[in-house]
Amino acid sequence: MMAIPTMGWLIGGVVALLLVASTIGFILSRRITSESGRDTVRNLNARIKAWWVMVAVFALAFVFGKAVTLLLFAFVSFYALREFLSLTPTHPSDHRAIAAAFYIFLPLQYWLIWIDWLSMLTILIPVYAFLLLPVLSLTKGVTGDYLSRIAKIQWGLMLAVFCISHAPALLILDLGGTPPIQLLFFLITVVQLSDVMQYVAGKLFGRTRIAPNVSPSKTVEGLVGGGLAATAVGAALWWITPFTPLQAAGMAAAIVVAGFLGGLVLSAVKRSLGAKDWGTMIEGHGGALDRLDSVTFAAPLFFHLVNYFFA
Amino acid sequence: MIGPLLIGATRFLVGGQGVWVGTAPSERQRIYFANHSSHLDTVILWAAMPPHLRRRTRPVAAADYWGKGRVQRHIALGVLNAVLIARQARGSDPLEPLKAALAAGDSLIFFPEGTRAAEPLPGPFKPGLYHLAKAFPQVELVPVFLDNLRRALPKGSLLPVPLSCVARFGAPIALGDGEAKPAFLARARDAVVALA
Numbered sequence: 001m002m003a004i005p006t007m008g009w010l011i012g013g014v015v016a017l018l019l020v021a022s023t024i025g026f027i028l029s030r031r032i033t034s035e036s037g038r039d040t041v042r043n044l045n046a047r048i049k050a051w052w053v054m055v056a057v058f059a060l061a062f063v064f065g066k067a068v069t070l071l072l073f074a075f076v077s078f079y080a081l082r083e084f085l086s087l088t089p090t091h092p093s094d095h096r097a098i099a100a101a102f103y104i105f106l107p108l109q110y111w112l113i114w115i116d117w118l119s120m121l122t123i124l125i126p127v128y129a130f131l132l133l134p135v136l137s138l139t140k141g142v143t144g145d146y147l148s149r150i151a152k153i154q155w156g157l158m159l160a161v162f163c164i165s166h167a168p169a170l171l172i173l174d175l176g177g178t179p180p181i182q183l184l185f186f187l188i189t190v191v192q193l194s195d196v197m198q199y200v201a202g203k204l205f206g207r208t209r210i211a212p213n214v215s216p217s218k219t220v221e222g223l224v225g226g227g228l229a230a231t232a233v234g235a236a237l238w239w240i241t242p243f244t245p246l247q248a249a250g251m252a253a254a255i256v257v258a259g260f261l262g263g264l265v266l267s268a269v270k271r272s273l274g275a276k277d278w279g280t281m282i283e284g285h286g287g288a289l290d291r292l293d294s295v296t297f298a299a300p301l302f303f304h305l306v307n308y309f310f311a
Numbered sequence: 312m313i314g315p316l317l318i319g320a321t322r323f324l325v326g327g328q329g330v331w332v333g334t335a336p337s338e339r340q341r342i343y344f345a346n347h348s349s350h351l352d353t354v355i356l357w358a359a360m361p362p363h364l365r366r367r368t369r370p371v372a373a374a375d376y377w378g379k380g381r382v383q384r385h386i387a388l389g390v391l392n393a394v395l396i397a398r399q400a401r402g403s404d405p406l407e408p409l410k411a412a413l414a415a416g417d418s419l420i421f422f423p424e425g426t427r428a429a430e431p432l433p434g435p436f437k438p439g440l441y442h443l444a445k446a447f448p449q450v451e452l453v454p455v456f457l458d459n460l461r462r463a464l465p466k467g468s469l470l471p472v473p474l475s476c477v478a479r480f481g482a483p484i485a486l487g488d489g490e491a492k493p494a495f496l497a498r499a500r501d502a503v504v505a506l507a
Contacts, residue, residue, distance in 0.1 A: 078473065086475035092429070092465035098472045 006240055007062045010185055014055050021048050040203055047196055050291055054188065062181060066171050067114070069181070073168040074110040079288045080160035081106065087273050088152040093140035097133045097150065101157045105129045109165050116172045118307075125162040130154060159266070159296045160289070166299040173303075173311040175242045182240040186248075187255060187302050190234045191294050194256045195263070198226030215267040218260075227256040242310045254305060255298045262297025314390045321358045325351065325463050326475040329359030332506065333482030334453055336361045340418050341451040343368070344440055345478070346433035346503050347422035348461035350376070351471060355457060356420050357391055359478035369394050369412055370420040398425065406439055413447050423499065427466050432504055436496040444486040444495070454481040454499065456506035479506045 025045040032041050061069035085098060105125060112121040134150045167187060171180045202222025210218045234252020238245040266289060289296075321327045329336075345356055353370045360368055370387075372378075374395040377387035387393040394412050396405055404410075412419060421443070423436035444452055456479045464471040484502050486495055 082473045082475060086459060090462060092461050095462070095465050095468050095472060098462075098474070099470055102473055103470075 005179075007179070007181060007185065010182070010240065011055065011059050011062065014051075014058075014189075018048065018051055018055060022052075043199070044196075047199075051192065054192070058185065058188070061184075069168050069171060069184075070110050070114055073165065074106065076288060076292070077106055077110075077161045077164050078102070080164060080292060081156050083287045083289050084156040084160055085153065087270075088156065090149050090152055091142060091145065093142040094137045094149055094153060096139055097136040097153050100133065100136055101129070101153060101161075105157060106161050109161050110168075113165060113169050113172060118172060121165070121169060125157055129157055133157070155269075163296040163300050164292060166303040167295060169303055170306065173307055175306075175311060178240070178242045183306060186234065186237055186241055186251075187299065188295070189237065190230050190252045190255045191259050191298050193233055194226055194230035194259050195294055196226075197229040198222045198260070201225030201229070211264060214271065215264055218264065223260060227253070227260070230256050251302065251305065255302055258298040258301045259294030262295070263293045266293035266296065313386065317354060317386070317390060318358050321351075321354055324471055324473045325355065325459075327355040327358045327478065329361075329478045329480060331480045334480055336364055337451075338364070338367075339451055340413070340416060340449070341368075341453050341483070342413075342419045342421050342440070342443060342447075343453045343455050343480070344421045344423050344499065344503070345455035345457050346507075347424050347427050348429075348431075348457070349427060349464045349466070351460050351464045351476070352422065352427075352457050353377075353391065353393070353420065354386075355460060355476055356455060356478050364418070366392075367416070368418040368420060371396060371409060371422070373398050375399075394419065406442055409439075409443060410446060413443065413450060418450075419443075423496070429461075429466055431461065432507060433500060436500050438492060438496065440499055441486070441492045441495050448486065451483040452485060452499070453483050454502035454506060455479065456481070456503050458507070481506045 022045075025041065025048050028041045029038075029045060032038055057072050061072060081102065085101075090098065109121060109124055112124060133153055134146075137146070137150050137153070167184060170183045170187065173180050173183070175183065199217070199222065201224075202217060202219045205221040205225060206217075206219035208220040209216060210220055210223065231249050231252045234255070235245050235249035238248035241248055241251075243251055343356060345352065353372055357365060357368070357370055370391050370393045372387050372391070372393040372395055374397050377383045377393060378395045387395065394408050396408055398405070409419060409421075421440065423440040424434050425437045425439070428434045440452070443450075457476065458479065459474050459476040462472075463474045463476055481502055484499060490498075
């Protein structure tokens, strides 16, 4: 009999959990009748659906390896960037800069991960794209709103491509005996659990709003309750990482805090654009960026913490 | 073969979903008139239609662009089933092919500005829409606003970039009894602008 690798058990475990969650969600959708209750259940069920997609992506990535993982994340970046730039009004004269972002920098970033060029993948977008994009936007000679137009493209590329690519970039780290895909699993699990536990804890105990003008659903009680739960789960997953249980808790806490701040910042960006949801990619989910806002901040931080202390 | 590929590429790059604000998809004979800012407009509006309406809905395309190269010609005639018109026709009535298509019972996709505008809102409408409305009073006139296309493939660019575009369909308008040409054309343009 073939030994089942750790990732197989982890994915099987998540599938079992999701089966339970889907069943509960289905029962709740039948039982709950109040309007606000139905909204909450709908939101939870939408999240559960997205997690099924994520588990499927993980299973594919695990079975087919690095190339497929990078390809899948490249598509995620593509959709996130499309979503961001579609909502963000740029000018037709920015066409060349946008084309460079999509057709040059996005593939190049993931190609650098593929060939393990660590030093270049951390500077390609913050240095070279940062300097080249404003030049490309200038070629049509339109200076109206120039700074804000180019800043929007730079932000989109940073968040959707640079930040998100740091999640699969974990795969190139040499962690001694630990398969790096388990760290990717650790990151995504803690981020997603933190998101949903904060939402649930906020619904149950939420009283004190943290930033009522930015993200009305975020409360102190939700952050603390959800954050502690996600940190506890992260600590309990220490055995799939190179961390001790205490280090795993610390890493999970860092992911929770970064993810929370990412959600807050992207919510403010979205509001300044006058939109409620980022798009309609996954059913009922707003868009890809609504599910990935925490990842954009957590992934680079986690990547560099791991690289600095454990690789 | 090319048709599904074209739809697939359109959905992947720019989405191009139809949003039916003022009316629902219908088998009725219609002229869909829209703002024009990009070569993608024709394909997007066509792709935004439900498949069963696509077959009887023919885009009106300029012969000097869509009839020129082999690829454009094949897409225009073989896939989109376009009605080609000569923009600089001398002598003959340039609307003749459109009238023939309407008389045959087809619906049309029509860009009344006649050329692509560089600005977000459409320029003044040419009289073509008025003449068609007068000659075919039973045909519904549906305003459509195509959003974001001027960014996805602006005038003068060859490479479309992935930005979500939508086609918004408004409530049909009709030519009033004895309504003057300029008044009707202004009203038609306002109906498109209202969807922006």
